[in-house]
Amino acid sequence: MELKIINEQGHAASNLEVSDTFFGREFNEPLVHQVVTSFMANARSGNRQQKDRRTVRHSTKKPWRQKGTGRARSGMTSSPIWRGGGRAFPNGPDENFTQKVNRKMYRAGMASIFSKLVSENLLSVIDTFVLDIPKTKMLVEKLKGMGIVNRVMIITDNLDDNLWMASRNLPNVLIVEPRHVDPVNLVRFDQVLMTSAAVKMVEEMFL
Secondary structure (H helix, E strand, O other): EEEEEEEOOEEEEEEEEOOOOOOOOOOOOHHHHHHHHHHHHHHHOOOOOOOOOOOOOOOOOOOOOOOOOOOOOOOOOOOOOOOOOOOOOOOOOOOOOOOOOOOOHHHHHHHHHHHHHOOOOOOEEEEEOOOOOOOOHHHHHHHHOOOOOOEEEEEOOHHHHHHHHOOOOOOEEEEEEEEHHOOOHHHOOOOOEEHHHHHHHHHHHHH
């Protein structure tokens, strides 16, 4: 299959021959969901910790006497049923959130995401994407000239200092190299812009 290469004015300039098995496969929603959730789970640090009734800071004084008050018996304010008490089953800092996804499944999931972007015309290809000077205003005008006004993920084969510095203050623009492409950002951004060299690099990575 072929992908259209646009120019800086957003018009089709030429075509790029790509693999049908990567950019033209059927969308597999359960697989994409598994790949995205596993990627997010593996990114968790797992360092949260809650206190049980032994470690919570409290007084050991009995709140009231055992009998005669008409209330239920109570020994310490660290009880889990008390406000400010310890947790009955606290989360420990050594909790493991990792989810294993086979390499073949991960590559198929990435191919399914890219195929969905192509089928919905959310993936644009350009020959080169460079800036002469690191100016955020120039980057915004460059994207508007190509008709890109939504949240965009730019995948370039050469991330130079000008592009990096110009995109730092734009919360809706993410510029990465092909080796840093992940499924979470691919589904999070509204549009994806790739250079023609980055397209070939992504194909070699996931085929």
